[in-house]
Amino acid sequence: MDTFLKATAGLIIALVFYLILAKQNKDYSLILTVAVCCLLAVCLIGYIQPVVAFISRLQILGQLNVDMMKIILKAVGIALLSEVVSLICNDAGNASLGKMLQFLASAVILWLSLPLFTSLIDLLEKILGAI
């Protein structure tokens, strides 16, 4: 809770600095944004780790396929990262780069999920073939 309150306070201070810097030098304000995002990502990892550990425990108890969990974890990570970077690109005034990154992220996620699609189709073929 303390970490969250400190992070929120730091964010507000960074926002004030951003507003001051933006009037004088937009490049520095963008660098400030990137730096604050990275710091917040470090804080996020601290909170996400126990959640991921809990999910791993559920995965072991549920005997869930490890490959499926890895695919979903990677996909979620790619989606989060692409969203944040895309927003930074929008802030920098380059929406097209941000959009392109989102397209790339979607393509990578789809490529990662190909084994899942294949498994589902194989299952459906097996079931429908038995009917």
Added chain:
Amino acid sequence: MRKIFIFLLVLVLLPVTAKAMEYTAPQAPLEAERYMPEESASFSEDLWYVIRSSISHLQPSIAEAVRISLSLIAVALLVSVLETMSGMSKNIIQLVSAISVGILLIQPSNTLLRLGIRTVQEMSEYGKLLLPVMASAMAAQGAVTTSAALYTATTLFSTVLSVGITKLLIPLIYIYLTICIANSAVGSDMLKRLQSTAKGVMTSSLKAFIYIFSGYLTITGVVSGTADASAVKATKMIISGAVPVVGKIISDASETILVGAGVMKSAAGVYGIITIVAIFLLPFMQIGIQYLILKLTATVCSIFGSKATVNLIADFTTVMGFILATLGVVCLLLLISTVCLMKGIT
């Protein structure tokens, strides 16, 4: 002269050999025999024995259902992180989530569906053996019209339901599940409409079937039961009036025979009911456990999961509920018919 004639008639009738008819219920199938008591006590005790032995075999089903539930919660937790996002990646992740949930649930759903079909077929096969016994015992009791009407109705409806389930409802269920996964992945209005149409067709057809069957039984029972009761009464009056001196005795003796046939019919019917319950109960509970745990999982996932993922789990729960309803309908059909045949003429 008249007295000599009656004396000679009695002399001729006396040496006629008597043959007893035996009405016993068919042997229970091997699968169901494991859950039935070795020695029959009372109806309630036998029924309780069947329930207890079925419950004792539920543990693997519970473990499997809990395992699937934990896997679903893990997937829903991971995907829930993206609820705050708004980009294209969110839709792609939703697609991945739908495929993952589909993979986790389609195999167990298929296994339980196959179990449901097997149970329906076993109950139908046993009904084909039990009902002729009950119908002949009922006819021997004097209810010829009622037994024929009930037997015809049950055989017809049982066959129609069995064929309808295998040829129509099962493929419809698979189509419904495929549409549900696609709708969860893509989120299209057209798929949503197709999904609700398929669900409507499945539930309406089952409801219509049970309404028609109950209506037919009610009408048949009232009309033919009244006819049979009048016929038996008339026959007894004729015997009593036509045969002098011993007419009343013969009429009373025939009533004893009818009561005897009724007792044997009741014994066969009770065994038949216990057997039907033994065939039906364990599969019903196995599917019921999966249904309840999936419902609980959907409730838990709704706290943090995405709407599409939760709806997909709920759709699979609906399918489990439908399989339960189908099993219940077939069991009810057989039990109602058996009880009606046991009840005899009013």
